[in-house]
Amino acid sequence: MITTTGLTKVYRSRGREVTALDGVDLHVREGEVFGVVGRSGAGKSSLIRCVNLLERPTSGSVVVDGRDLTALAGRGPRAGAELRRARSRIGMVFQHFNLLSSRTVQGNVELPLEILGVPGRERARKARELLGLVGLADHARSWPARLSGGQKQRVGIARALAGDPKVLLSDEATSALDPETTRSVLDLLRDLNRQLGLTVLLITHEMDVVKTVCDSAALMRDGKVVESGTVSDLLATPGSELARELFPLGGRSRDRGGADEERTVVDVTFHGESTTRPLISRLSRTYGVDVSILGAAMDTIGGRQVGRMRIELPGRFEDNAVPIGFLREHGLTVEAAETVAEATETVKDPR
Numbered sequence: 001m002i003t004t005t006g007l008t009k010v011y012r013s014r015g016r017e018v019t020a021l022d023g024v025d026l027h028v029r030e031g032e033v034f035g036v037v038g039r040s041g042a043g044k045s046s047l048i049r050c051v052n053l054l055e056r057p058t059s060g061s062v063v064v065d066g067r068d069l070t071a072l073a074g075r076g077p078r079a080g081a082e083l084r085r086a087r088s089r090i091g092m093v094f095q096h097f098n099l100l101s102s103r104t105v106q107g108n109v110e111l112p113l114e115i116l117g118v119p120g121r122e123r124a125r126k127a128r129e130l131l132g133l134v135g136l137a138d139h140a141r142s143w144p145a146r147l148s149g150g151q152k153q154r155v156g157i158a159r160a161l162a163g164d165p166k167v168l169l170s171d172e173a174t175s176a177l178d179p180e181t182t183r184s185v186l187d188l189l190r191d192l193n194r195q196l197g198l199t200v201l202l203i204t205h206e207m208d209v210v211k212t213v214c215d216s217a218a219l220m221r222d223g224k225v226v227e228s229g230t231v232s233d234l235l236a237t238p239g240s241e242l243a244r245e246l247f248p249l250g251g252r253s254r255d256r257g258g259a260d261e262e263r264t265v266v267d268v269t270f271h272g273e274s275t276t277r278p279l280i281s282r283l284s285r286t287y288g289v290d291v292s293i294l295g296a297a298m299d300t301i302g303g304r305q306v307g308r309m310r311i312e313l314p315g316r317f318e319d320n321a322v323p324i325g326f327l328r329e330h331g332l333t334v335e336a337a338e339t340v341a342e343a344t345e346t347v348k349d350p351r
Ligand SMILES: Nc1ncnc2c1ncn2[C@@H]1O[C@H](COP(=O)(O)OP(=O)(O)OP(=O)(O)O)[C@@H](O)[C@H]1O
Pocket: 011, 012, 013, 018, 019, 020, 038, 039, 040, 041, 042, 043, 044, 045, 046, 047, 205
């Protein structure tokens, strides 16, 4: 539904150049919720602004719903008619809601319809329908200043849906909200995604957002996408940074971890059916090895149950090829805990 190819954005200001996007290839499938995460300055906002051509990319292409937006003329507010039409099919939700305080809730939702030239009666009907969809039917005549943050964001979402978009872009839509309100706004986005078949591309710095609503995710660093995929594929990818951040393991290894002469510490990820099978006790019985469990956690990610466990086996990693092969054959992801253990210790035990 959204494909960017070689997307590059270089800002030039006061003789300085900043490369905010450095050849981003991203593919968001129709009907999925796709989360882009990364530190401040990684290029997330630039990406989202280039996807709807609020910012014109320096090079590369953006195709949304089969249409190459980069081939259409104009930029920002000076977009040509064709680009404006294509953009009206892309809804946008902002961190600080961007509501007009001089208009009622209904007036705010009607605004994009006015711009599209929809007649008054039809505008009012559509705005009320959208307010019903986001659970604000009773607030049509309220003023934005009277609303809570969560309600304001619901108005922002209703307004974003006014042009019947197929794609919704969300720029840190829940960052200004408390955890409970965040949850209800994310639930709303998930419902709209399912009910309307809406494709959602969201950017966030909160891994919990990805965990709660995203089918797929990408990690950005220095203007590049360094990892991307479905959340379940990422969780099954040994060494995935996103998987580690989505699902940090609470337990710690005894010292620097990993593989040494005497023992092997590995992180095991269980998904789907394997979460309910007693594979560790079978491993222990079948191969007569003592397995020590150093840490374990279960969670629901993208609506699916996932488990992680850090275990210790006697002997070196190479000596454990058969038991590790047994776990992998049964669909588990197994990786040496060396780097993970060190990272965990640095965070948990800042001596
Ligand atoms: N209009 C601009 N002019 C010049 N440089 C810019 C502009 N917008 C962004 N940048 C720079 O581009 C880089 C990427 O910024 P961007 O806002 O896309 O990152 P981000 O990941 O969204 O960060 P944040 O979460 O802090 O918004 C940064 O170095 C930023 O300073």
